[in-house]
Amino acid sequence: MGIGLVLVIAFAGIVMTLLLVGAALANNALSSSGQHVRFEAAMGAAENGIDATLARTQHVYQTVGTDEYVTPTTPSAYVSAPECNTSSIAWPFIPTQPTEAQEREWARSKLLALAGTAGCLRSSPSGQYVTLKPHGRQVVYSMGWAPTFATAKAKARLLKAEYLFAPYKPSHAILTSGDVEIGSSTQVTSAPPNDPGLASVHSNGIVKVSSGNPIVWGPVTSAGVSSAQSNRFYGNSAAGGAVTQTAGQTVPAVSARQVWGLNHAGSFPGGWYDLCADGKVRNPDEAAPCVGTVLGDYSAGGLNQGTSFRGGWSYDGSTTPHRWLAGKSISSGVYYADGADVMPDTGAGNTSIDNATIIAAASRTMCDKVAGNISWDHNDITAPAVPNLFMLADQDLKTSANFHAGGATNGTVVSGFFIAGDQVELLTSANGAYGAVVAADQCDPADGISMVDSNLVKNPAIYYDPNQSAPFVDIVNTTLWLEYPAAG
Numbered sequence: 001m002g003i004g005l006v007l008v009i010a011f012a013g014i015v016m017t018l019l020l021v022g023a024a025l026a027n028n029a030l031s032s033s034g035q036h037v038r039f040e041a042a043m044g045a046a047e048n049g050i051d052a053t054l055a056r057t058q059h060v061y062q063t064v065g066t067d068e069y070v071t072p073t074t075p076s077a078y079v080s081a082p083e084c085n086t087s088s089i090a091w092p093f094i095p096t097q098p099t100e101a102q103e104r105e106w107a108r109s110k111l112l113a114l115a116g117t118a119g120c121l122r123s124s125p126s127g128q129y130v131t132l133k134p135h136g137r138q139v140v141y142s143m144g145w146a147p148t149f150a151t152a153k154a155k156a157r158l159l160k161a162e163y164l165f166a167p168y169k170p171s172h173a174i175l176t177s178g179d180v181e182i183g184s185s186t187q188v189t190s191a192p193p194n195d196p197g198l199a200s201v202h203s204n205g206i207v208k209v210s211s212g213n214p215i216v217w218g219p220v221t222s223a224g225v226s227s228a229q230s231n232r233f234y235g236n237s238a239a240g241g242a243v244t245q246t247a248g249q250t251v252p253a254v255s256a257r258q259v260w261g262l263n264h265a266g267s268f269p270g271g272w273y274d275l276c277a278d279g280k281v282r283n284p285d286e287a288a289p290c291v292g293t294v295l296g297d298y299s300a301g302g303l304n305q306g307t308s309f310r311g312g313w314s315y316d317g318s319t320t321p322h323r324w325l326a327g328k329s330i331s332s333g334v335y336y337a338d339g340a341d342v343m344p345d346t347g348a349g350n351t352s353i354d355n356a357t358i359i360a361a362a363s364r365t366m367c368d369k370v371a372g373n374i375s376w377d378h379n380d381i382t383a384p385a386v387p388n389l390f391m392l393a394d395q396d397l398k399t400s401a402n403f404h405a406g407g408a409t410n411g412t413v414v415s416g417f418f419i420a421g422d423q424v425e426l427l428t429s430a431n432g433a434y435g436a437v438v439a440a441d442q443c444d445p446a447d448g449i450s451m452v453d454s455n456l457v458k459n460p461a462i463y464y465d466p467n468q469s470a471p472f473v474d475i476v477n478t479t480l481w482l483e484y485p486a487a488g
Contacts, residue, residue: 401459
């Protein structure tokens, strides 16, 4: 009896010990799992900070054409409501290059100070973060905490991302974000001596064929399911000439104001001229379009009423929006219509401009755009004034069948982009347009008010030049993305 009782007690003790050990193991496992979840969530929060800061950097660059955005910052012309409203921070390691440890500790100390500054700590679905984009260097630092910065034993991660702005290079002869219709007499090929098979067409919507069998030498693809086909879609011969489905393609952001910011101070054939919505022509020598010195007043009752500017430009203030009319004998130059449309004048005639770039900027940048359209007829352009850019419209771009631009002689290609923030309608002549066509379809009113309701390429010859680069840039990729150890 006594021995049995002892055995029972001993067995109970063993069981209890096993239960305690199991509970301890389970508790440790749960604790470890929770720490792992917080560790990954802190990474997600830090990544949210990187993404948000690069997105804001891109937006400001598109608006003003320079990398002006930093955080923290006080309200400015570029950011009316900054994420972190306090004094900006300059990159201190000039001219010496810091060691990795020095840079990490500098960034970590600044981020921790910002986390304790009112309004600088941001929340995300995975935790909280602060970011730092200093003056003087193209780099973003972000520190994330999970579940929150103030939580005892919160997990923290520290990330660094360096980036570069790079010119946009065309990947297709015609690239549209929305649907595009190709007319029966259209020919899309490459400017010689380039391989014709490079001249492709892509829509992030669908491709339509209005009738007949248009010619496209490169692949014709769409992100949506297209039913169109042509027995002269030579790049689609394996599919019987049918449009093939592929992933959506990156379409660059279109901003006339960005192009102004990047290029207005440059030296171009004929010079640069701001054609302003009030009928005045100004030099682009100030911080924004149409605030420079007045070269002439072409509004009603103005100094030069009844005369034309640069041989063929006249102003029409009777319409809303106001218009600058392109007549014949226009001299070379860059013509930036700010808050106005560009339209053909009556009796323009079939003349040729040696070097010209035409840009039309809307007065508003959201989808309630006013002005920023280009309609072009008769005036041929031998070469662009701004390298690789014939025309850019914040809204719609329309060309007639009595127009051609660029050329190729003895292996030398003269080409440029035709770019619309919204839609394009190209009816250029058989002599064609040399370069590439981009329609960003940022807005699509399709209400009978916009100049072009849908993308249409009808009858022209498009000669693709794969070697050009657009005079605007995007953040294409970060050049460095790393995590610093021992974030805290």
